[in-house]
Amino acid sequence: MQNPKPPSKMFLDIVGELRTIIREEGIKTGGKLPSERELVERLQAGRSTIREALRSLELLGLIETRRGEGTFLVDFQKHQLVEVLAAFIMQQPKSVIDVRETRKIHETAAIALVCKDSSLRSLPVWQSLLTKIDADGGILREDIIREMIVATGNRLSLKIWFLLKQYSKAPYQEMTGSDENDIVRELLNNVLDGDELQTLNAYSKWMELVDGERGERKQ
Amino acid sequence: MQNPKPPSKMFLDIVGELRTIIREEGIKTGGKLPSERELVERLQAGRSTIREALRSLELLGLIETRRGEGTFLVDFQKHQLVEVLAAFIMQQPKSVIDVRETRKIHETAAIALVCKDSSLRSLPVWQSLLTKIDADGGILREDIIREMIVATGNRLSLKIWFLLKQYSKAPYQEMTGSDENDIVRELLNNVLDGDELQTLNAYSKWMELVDGERGERKQ
DNA sequence: TAAAAAGAAGTGGTCAGACCACTCTATGGC
DNA sequence: GCCATAGAGTGGTCTGACCACTTCTTTTTA
Numbered sequence: 374m375q376n377p378k379p380p381s382k383m384f385l386d387i388v389g390e391l392r393t394i395i396r397e398e399g400i401k402t403g404g405k406l407p408s409e410r411e412l413v414e415r416l417q418a419g420r421s422t423i424r425e426a427l428r429s430l431e432l433l434g435l436i437e438t439r440r441g442e443g444t445f446l447v448d449f450q451k452h453q454l455v456e457v458l459a460a461f462i463m464q465q466p467k468s469v470i471d472v473r474e475t476r477k478i479h480e481t482a483a484i485a486l487v488c489k490d491s492s493l494r495s496l497p498v499w500q501s502l503l504t505k506i507d508a509d510g511g512i513l514r515e516d517i518i519r520e521m522i523v524a525t526g527n528r529l530s531l532k533i534w535f536l537l538k539q540y541s542k543a544p545y546q547e548m549t550g551s552d553e554n555d556i557v558r559e560l561l562n563n564v565l566d567g568d569e570l571q572t573l574n575a576y577s578k579w580m581e582l583v584d585g586e587r588g589e590r591k592q
Numbered sequence: 593m594q595n596p597k598p599p600s601k602m603f604l605d606i607v608g609e610l611r612t613i614i615r616e617e618g619i620k621t622g623g624k625l626p627s628e629r630e631l632v633e634r635l636q637a638g639r640s641t642i643r644e645a646l647r648s649l650e651l652l653g654l655i656e657t658r659r660g661e662g663t664f665l666v667d668f669q670k671h672q673l674v675e676v677l678a679a680f681i682m683q684q685p686k687s688v689i690d691v692r693e694t695r696k697i698h699e700t701a702a703i704a705l706v707c708k709d710s711s712l713r714s715l716p717v718w719q720s721l722l723t724k725i726d727a728d729g730g731i732l733r734e735d736i737i738r739e740m741i742v743a744t745g746n747r748l749s750l751k752i753w754f755l756l757k758q759y760s761k762a763p764y765q766e767m768t769g770s771d772e773n774d775i776v777r778e779l780l781n782n783v784l785d786g787d788e789l790q791t792l793n794a795y796s797k798w799m800e801l802v803d804g805e806r807g808e809r810k811q
Numbered sequence: 812t813a814a815a816a817a818g819a820a821g822t823g824g825t826c827a828g829a830c831c832a833c834t835c836t837a838t839g840g841c
Numbered sequence: 842g843c844c845a846t847a848g849a850g851t852g853g854t855c856t857g858a859c860c861a862c863t864t865c866t867t868t869t870t871a
Contacts, residue, residue, distance in 0.1 A: 383824075384647055408851060419826040421640050424853090425647040428603055432648035440852045441834035471748035478701040478749060529690035530697060533752065602853075627822060638855040643823090659823045660863035 383418065387426035390416055395446060406436065406444040476537040477580065479530050483522040484576055488569035493524050495565075503561050506554055514583070515545040517557060553582060602637065606645035609635055614665060625655065625663040695756035696799065698749050702741040703795055707788035712743050718780050725773055733802070734764040736776060772801060 391406070394415075400406060407415065412423045427444060430436045437447040487493045498520050506512050515538060522531045538545055549557055560575035610625070613634075619625060626634065631642045646663060649655045656666045706712045717739050725731050734757060741750045757764055768776055779794035 385651075388651070410851080419824095421643070421827090422825060424640070425644055425824095427852095428644040429648045429651035432604075432607070433651065438852060439834085440832065441850080443834095443851060471746045474746050475749045475752070479697060482697040482701065527690050527693050529694045533694065629822080638853095640856090641854060644853095646823095657823060658863085659861065660821080662822060662863095 384422055384425040384429070387412075387416060387418060387423060388429060391426060391430070400446050402446055404446050406446065408443060472537050473584075476534060479522065479534040479537070480518050481573065481576065483518070483525050483527075483530065483534075484564075484572055485569055486525050487521055488564060488567055488572050491567065494567050496524055498524070499561050499564050503558060506549070506557060510551075511549040511554060512557065513545075514549060517560075518545075553579070556582065603641055603644040603648070606635060606637060606642060607648065610645060610649070619665050621665055623665050625665065627662060691756055692803075695753060698741065698753045698756070699737050700792065700795065702737070702744050702746075702749065702753075703783075703791055704788055705744050706740055707783060707786055707791050710786065713783050713786050715743055717743070718783050722777060722780050725768070725776060730768040730770075730773060731776065732764075733768060736779075737764075772798070775801065 391412075394400070394407065406412075409420055409423050409427070412418075413420050416423065427436065427438065431438060435447060436444055438444045502512065502517060502520065518534075519531075522534055556575055556579045560572055560579060563572035563575055610631075613619070613626065625631075628639055628642050628646065631637075632639050635642065646655065646657065650657055654666060655663055657663045721731065721736060721739065737753075738750075741753055775794055775798045779791055779798060782791035782794055
C-alpha cells in the first residue's frame with residue numbers, strides 16, 4: 374500500500390518520449406522536431422506540459438527554439454548546462470576559491486598536454502605569441518591560455534574553462550606587465566623546448582604573480 | 593528603435609530571478625522556495641512561465657518539487673537528472689571523447705594534489721579503501737576517485753566530475769576485477785608513500801585497462 | 812479528555828483556450 | 842519579373858479552471 378500510484382512526473386515522461394521520437398525519426402543535429410501542437414496530439418498531453426519538457430531540454434542546451442520557425446535539435450557543445458550550474462554554485466561563498474583552483478586544473482592539464490605532444494608544441498602559434506609580446510609590449514593574459522586549450526582540441530574543457538574564467542577574480546582581460554612578460558616568455562620558450570616540468574614551473578610562478586597582485590592570500 | 597524587445601526567452605530571465613531570490617533570501621540547501629503562485633505576483637509573470645523555469649531547474653537537479661508541499665532547493669550531490677541527459681548526449685559521437693578526457697583531467701589533478709599534500713595523503717581513508725578491497729574482493733571504481741576529489745575539498749571540481757562521470761561510458765558503477773585490484777592497490781600504496789609520479793602511472797594503467805575492456809579504441 | 816474523523820487552506824500537476832509576435836510562403840497586383 | 846501583402850504555421854505568454862496531495866485546524870466521537 375506504499376505507493377502503487379507514484380505520482381510520476383509526466384513532464385519527465387515527455388522528455389523520454391521526445392527522445393524516442395528523435396531516435397525513431399532519425400532527427401539529426403540541426404533537424405526540426407515536431408511542433409508543440411503536434412506533440413500535444415501525439416503524446417496526449419496538454420501544451421503546457423509539453424512546453425515544460427521542451428523548456429527543460431532547452432535549458433540543458435539540447436534543443437533550440439526559434440519563434441515562428443520551430444524547435445530544433447542542437448549541437449551538444451553549446452549546452453549551457455554548466456553555465457546554469459556555475460551561476461548557482463557561485464552563490465556558495467567558499468566556492469570562489471574552488472573556481473580558481475578548478476580553472477587552474479584545466480589550464481595545467483592543457484599546458485601539460487601541449488608539452489607532451491610534439492605535434493602540438495611545434496604549432497606556429499607559440500612563436501606568434503612571443504612575437505606579439507615583443508611587438509605590443511604585452512599580451513592579454515587569457516589569450517595565452519586559451520590558445521593552449523584550443524590546441525588540445527578538447528572543446529568541452531575549453532567551454533568549462535571559459536565559464537570559470539568569467540567567474541574568476543583574476544584580471545584575465547588585462548595586458549601583461551613588464552615583469553610578467555619575462556615569465557610568459559619563459560613559459561612559451563619552455564613549451565617550444567617541450568620541457569613540461571619547466572613550463573609548469575613558469576606557469577606556477579605566473580599565477581602566483583597574478584593572484585598576488587590582487588592580494589588574495591587564501592590557503 | 594532597433595530592438596526594444598529582441599530576445600524573448602522570458603523563462604530564462606525567471607531562472608535568473610529565482611537565483612536572485614535564493615541569494616537575497618538566503619535560502620539554504622533543503623530550504624523552501626516561494627510557491628508558484630507567489631512567484632507569479634512577485635515576478636509579474638504567468639504561472640506557466642514560472643513553471644517552465646522551475647521545471648528546467650528540476651531537470652537540472654537544482655530544485656526538487658513535492659506536490660502538496662512546495663519547491664525546495666536541493667543538495668548538489670543528489671541529482672538523478674543526468675540519466676536523461678546522458679541518453680541525449682550519447683547520440684553525439686565526438687563529444688564522448690571530450691567528456692572522457694575532461695573527466696580524466698579532474699581525476700588526475702585530484703590525485704596529484706593528494707600526493708603533493710602530506711596532510712591529505714595521510715588521511716585514514718586510503719588505508720580503509722585498501723582494507724575494503726581485501727575484505728570484499730573488490731571495490732566500486734567510482735569510490736576510489738570520489739574519495740580523492742572529496743579529499744581535495746574542491747566541491748566544484750567534484751560536481752563537474754560527478755556530471756562527467758555519468759556521461760561517461762566507463763562502467764564506474766561496477767566492482768573492480770581481480771586484475772584491476774592489483775593496480776588499485778598499487779595506486780593507493782603509492783599515495784601513502786606520497787609518490788606522485790608512480791601514483792599517476794598506476795592511474796594511467798588503470799584507465800587503460802578500464803577503457804580497454806569496453807573496446808574503445810579512439811585516438 | 813483524548814483520539815479519531817472531517818474539513819479547510821495551501822501547494823504542485825495538468826489542461827484548455829485565447830492572444831500575441833514572429834517567420835515563411837504563396838498570392839496577387841504592378 | 843518583382844515586390845508587397847495576406848495567410849498559415851509556430852513558439853511565447855497569460856488566464857482560469859480543476860485535480861491530487863500535504864498539512865494544519867476544527868469537529869466529532871469513544
